[in-house]
Amino acid sequence: MKLRLIMFICSSLCLYACVQAPVIKGEEYAFIRSNYPIVKVNGNEVEPLYKLDIETGNNTLVIVYNTYRHDYYCTFSWNAEASTVYEVTDQGNRYPLTLYRWVRTNSLWASRLDPVDPLECVRKTRRENSADE
Numbered sequence: 001m002k003l004r005l006i007m008f009i010c011s012s013l014c015l016y017a018c019v020q021a022p023v024i025k026g027e028e029y030a031f032i033r034s035n036y037p038i039v040k041v042n043g044n045e046v047e048p049l050y051k052l053d054i055e056t057g058n059n060t061l062v063i064v065y066n067t068y069r070h071d072y073y074c075t076f077s078w079n080a081e082a083s084t085v086y087e088v089t090d091q092g093n094r095y096p097l098t099l100y101r102w103v104r105t106n107s108l109w110a111s112r113l114d115p116v117d118p119l120e121c122v123r124k125t126r127r128e129n130s131a132d133e
Contacts, residue, residue: 025053030080034088036097037064039073056082063088065096070125072096074118087112096121 024031030053032038037048040062048064059080065072074097080086087102093115100112 024083024085027082028056029053030056030082030084030086032061032080032086032088032099033102034063034097035090036066036088038062038088039064054080056080061088063097065090065121070123072121072123074121076116076118078116093117 031051032054033051035050037050038052038061039045039048040060041052041054042060057079058077060075060077062073062075065074074095076088076097076099078086078099085102086099088097088099089112090097091112095117097118099116099118101114103111103113105111
């Protein structure tokens with residue numbers, strides 16, 4: 001009985017651990033996901049989003065990197081390719097956030113390729129953000 005339970009748990013973990021590419025809206029779209037909120041898309045403010053279908057071509061996003069004392073408003077501009085997945089994360093580079101092209105390597109692994117640095121990351125204190133509202 002214990003062996004069956006252990007086998008069930010292990011097989012369940014394998015199913016949940018599989019890397020799956022997100023479903024893209026259509027051939028003229030790309031997909032972006034972020035560990036931090038996307039607050040502006042091509043000049044338009046949006047409710048904070050973490051996943052977004054974007055049209056192919058030139059795109060500009062503002063993503064907020066939150067820390068305890070500051071918020072960094074990082075602006076990314078790049079040419080999004082059709083049927084491509086992008087990811088923004090904070091993986092210890094020279095800027096708080098970096099945009100990558102995300103590629104599923106196999107069922108257990110994905111690769112981050114072609115890093116894009118932000119055009120700028122404007123730092124605001126939490127107090128400045130409260131005054132803006």
